[in-house]
Amino acid sequence: MKDPAKFVDEALAAIRAAVPGKAIVAASGGIDSTAAAVLTHRALGDRARSLFVDTGLLRANEIALVQGFFAASQLPVTVVPAADRFLSTLDGVSDPEEKRRRIGTAFIRLFEEEADKFGADRLVQGTIAPDWIESGGSLRDTIKTHHNVGGVPKDSRLTLVEPLRDLYKDEVRMLSAHLGIPHPERQPFPGPGLAVRVAGPISRARVETARVANAIVEEEVEAAIAAGKLARPWQYFAVLLPVRTVGVMGDNRVYGEAVSVRIVESNDAMTGTAADPPVELRRRIAERITRTLSGSVTRVLYDITDKPPATIEWE
Numbered sequence: 013m014k015d016p017a018k019f020v021d022e023a024l025a026a027i028r029a030a031v032p033g034k035a036i037v038a039a040s041g042g043i044d045s046t047a048a049a050v051l052t053h054r055a056l057g058d059r060a061r062s063l064f065v066d067t068g069l070l071r072a073n074e075i076a077l078v079q080g081f082f083a084a085s086q087l088p089v090t091v092v093p094a095a096d097r098f099l100s101t102l103d104g105v106s107d108p109e110e111k112r113r114r115i116g117t118a119f120i121r122l123f124e125e126e127a128d129k130f131g132a133d134r135l136v137q138g139t140i141a142p143d144w145i146e147s148g149g150s151l152r153d154t155i156k157t158h159h160n161v162g163g164v165p166k167d168s169r170l171t172l173v174e175p176l177r178d179l180y181k182d183e184v185r186m187l188s189a190h191l192g193i194p195h196p197e198r199q200p201f202p203g204p205g206l207a208v209r210v211a212g213p214i215s216r217a218r219v220e221t222a223r224v225a226n227a228i229v230e231e232e233v234e235a236a237i238a239a240g241k242l243a244r245p246w247q248y249f250a251v252l253l254p255v256r257t258v259g260v261m262g263d264n265r266v267y268g269e270a271v272s273v274r275i276v277e278s279n280d281a282m283t284g285t286a287a288d289p290p291v292e293l294r295r296r297i298a299e300r301i302t303r304t305l306s307g308s309v310t311r312v313l314y315d316i317t318d319k320p321p322a323t324i325e326w327e
């Protein structure tokens with residue numbers, strides 16, 4: 013994309029052509045779907061409705077943060093509460109692809125219901141080129157199924173509209189700046205949320221443990237950034253591992269699970285390097301996680317693997 017103004021003109025025309033009636037927009041709070049939503053509202057006015065789904069798999073504070081971001085982007089977004097439906101469909105599910113499939117289905121069914129209420133038959137998503145390239149196509153083997161790709165089943169009443177399909181991340185950044193969307197001081201967060209930060213079976217309790225561990229990693233990394241001890245990484249998070257591992261509490265041996273902390277430097281998520289954070293930061297994170305989650309987490313590991321060979325997320 014050489015000229016964002018030209019891209020916007022073409023995208024508005026393409027959205028109007030693709031949506032003869034009304035559309036709902038899946039707004040995740042990320043930069044891609046926010047740009048897609050802003051374009052859609054510009055193209056369709058009150059024939060568009062943007063929705064942010066509370067899946068129960070969000071990070072601590074996430075709803076307030078994204079609402080601030082939407083307001084700063086002058087984007088009207090409705091929050092749809094749906095934690096129970098997501099957590100029940102995932103209960104006991106371990107397989108990462110099955111998690112993504114169930115989340116994808118739950119999103120689509122929810123969007124269908126919301127579309128019916130609004131009288132819409134189009135669903136706008138902020139899919140960009142790396143999403144579908146990594147989800148497998150003619151060129152590459154499937155690496156993982158991004159939940160927001162190919163997620164509309166054949167029997168769905170909704171037709172998908174993807175105005176950013178051909179853009180790469182740096183182009184979306186250029187487009188967002190042009191659209192007046194503020195640069196989010198937030199790291200990317202995957203659509204399936206904490207479901208892919210809970211390795212092994214999902215339960216409400218394990219999601220809550222992962223939520224607390226992720227909040228601690230974020231707080232500590234952000235404090236280190238603010239204190240000038242660390243350059244802002246691309247992503248920093250915790251993953252709860254389904255490992256029964258022993259610790260000591262007083263005179264007793266106690267079993268809990270392990271948490272892996274991952275801090276990654278990257279420009280576009282296609283490749284990445286494991287960061288080498290100061291030892292005090294790693295120690296503080298380990299101490300706070302084991303103290304706050306005493307009884308459920310007995311061990312904290314630091315992931316030193318680059319992408320490739322590993323991916324950024326564990327699942």
Ligand code: XMP
Pocket residue numbers: 112156157158159160200201202203204208247281282319322323324325326327
């Ligand atoms: P990986 O783990 O493939 O992640 O190196 C690359 C980037 O994508 C994010 N990610 C996802 N985002 N749905 C999403 O919307 C997904 O299923 C998904 N899996 C990974 C990941 O956080 C990183 O930024």
